Amino acid sequence: MPRLSCWFIRAALLHxxxxxxxxxxxxxxxxxxxxxDWAWQLLPAHIQLMVGGWLLQxxxxxxxxxxxxxxxxxxxxxxxxxxxxxxxxxGGVTGAAGVLLVRGAVSLPLLNWLLAxxxxxxxxxxxxFMAHAWPRVQPSFAKQxxxxxxxx
Amino acid sequence: MPLITRTMIKMAMxxxxxxxxxxxxxLVEIAWPMHPVLRLVQPTALHLIVMGWLTQLIFGxxxxxxxxxxxxxxxxxxxxxxxxxxxxxxxxLLRLIAEPLNRYAPAPLLAWLLVIxxxxxxxxxxxxxxLTWSRVRVKGSVR
Numbered sequence: 001m002p003r004l005s006c007w008f009i010r011a012a013l014l015h016x017x018x019x020x021x022x023x024x025x026x027x028x029x030x031x032x033x034x035x036x037d038w039a040w041q042l043l044p045a046h047i048q049l050m051v052g053g054w055l056l057q058x059x060x061x062x063x064x065x066x067x068x069x070x071x072x073x074x075x076x077x078x079x080x081x082x083x084x085x086x087x088x089x090x091g092g093v094t095g096a097a098g099v100l101l102v103r104g105a106v107s108l109p110l111l112n113w114l115l116a117x118x119x120x121x122x123x124x125x126x127x128x129f130m131a132h133a134w135p136r137v138q139p140s141f142a143k144q145x146x147x148x149x150x151x152x
Numbered sequence: 153m154p155l156i157t158r159t160m161i162k163m164a165m166x167x168x169x170x171x172x173x174x175x176x177x178x179l180v181e182i183a184w185p186m187h188p189v190l191r192l193v194q195p196t197a198l199h200l201i202v203m204g205w206l207t208q209l210i211f212g213x214x215x216x217x218x219x220x221x222x223x224x225x226x227x228x229x230x231x232x233x234x235x236x237x238x239x240x241x242x243x244x245l246l247r248l249i250a251e252p253l254n255r256y257a258p259a260p261l262l263a264w265l266l267v268i269x270x271x272x273x274x275x276x277x278x279x280x281x282x283l284t285w286s287r288v289r290v291k292g293s294v295r
Contacts, residue, residue, distance in 0.1 A: 001219055001291060009288045013281045016207075020277040027247070027270035030254065031263035055206060 001065055004082055008061025011090055015053025022046040041104035045097040052093040052122060060085060060129050067136040072145075081132035085125045092121030153216055156233050160212030163241060167204025170248070171197050192255040196248055203273065204244050211236070211280055218287040228283050236279040243272030 001009075022042040029036035070077045095118035099111050138144075174197035181190035215233060220226035227233070246269035254262035 001289065003290050006288050006290060010285070013285060013288070016277060017281050020274050024270040024274040027251075027273075028267045030251065031266035031270075050202065055202075058210060 002076070004079070004086060005061045005065040008057055008064065008086055011086075012054050012057040012061060015049045015057060015093065019046055019049030019054055022049065042101070044100040048093055048097045048100065052089065053097070057089055057093070060089070060125075063129075063133055067133055068138055068140045070136060076132075077135060078132045081128045085129035085132065088121045088128060089125035092118045092123075092125055095121065154227055156227070156230070156237065157212040157216040160208050160215070160237060163237075164205050164208040164212065167200050167208065167244065171200030171205060174200065189252050189256045192252045196251045199247065200244065203240070207277075208240060211240070214284055214287075218284060219289055219291065221287055228287065232279055232283055236276045236283065239272045239279065240276035243269045243276060246272065 022039075023046050025036060025039040026042055026046060029039040064076065064082050067076075069075060076082070096115060099115045099118060103111050103115075139147075174193050177186075177190050178194050178197060180186070185191075215227055221228035246265050250262045250265035250269060253259075254266055
């Protein structure tokens with residue numbers, strides 16, 4: 001497994017753990033509405049962590065690992081784009097989750113700007129990953145070699 | 153493909169079907185009201201798909217395909233993986249029963265079942281993270 005996939009997948013596991021803890025508190029609040037009424041404030045952060053931090057991040061990490069390589073030397077190509085995607089996604093998801101948690105208690109215009117920044121970072125992450133992965137979505141290198149051998 | 157993976161994938165497919173069916177019933181209920189409890193199943197259906205289908209499918213595939221735990225035990229200790237499977241599915245099944253019914257007619261027993269279901273699922277996830285963390289590593293590195 002390449003180093004970047006390790007980072008993606010471990011970060012996804014951390015987001016899963018935190019998101020599940022929040023989800024556990026929210027589901028418990030349905031059973032104990034008086035004692036755990038405050039847990040509902042965790043819902044937007046729970047969704048961010050589970051969808052962006054867990055499911056999306058895991059698919060990007062697995063994609064970086066298993067999509068076809070660019071050539072026979074095993075190059076994945078454009079690794080900087082993929083690293084940018086990792087940094088932007090984690091900044092975006094943790095930033096959004098953090099702001100959504102704080103926003104329930106504090107109302108500051110700065111928080112709205114931070115939320116917009118986090119959303120932009122998440123979009124940037126996806127664009128960067130697409131820039132990395134687009135050329136890799138192709139027939140495998142062995143298949144390409146077979147085809148060119150058949151032609152010649 | 154190991155037995156735990158096959159079991160998880162098959163169970164995941166059952167949840168995909170159940171979640172989609174419940175979601176379909178919720179949609180039909182909006183158009184042609186049949187029973188008020190069907191109005192309350194949407195969060196349950198969503199979690200059957202996200203936890204029962206997507207997350208359980210990922211767990212099963214990860215236990216199979218991630219770098220090996222060790223030469224002797226390539227997929228790690230077996231009993232905790234089955235415990236993880238048991239906790240996740242017990243939690244989801246309890247949720248499937250208790251969540252809509254508790255919203256329709258709240259009762260202390262249903263409320264406690266919901267709390268138990270929540271922490272069974274959290275337990276499964278913590279166990280899975282513990283089991284796979286050391287398997288997420290660069291090729292050639294030692295656990």
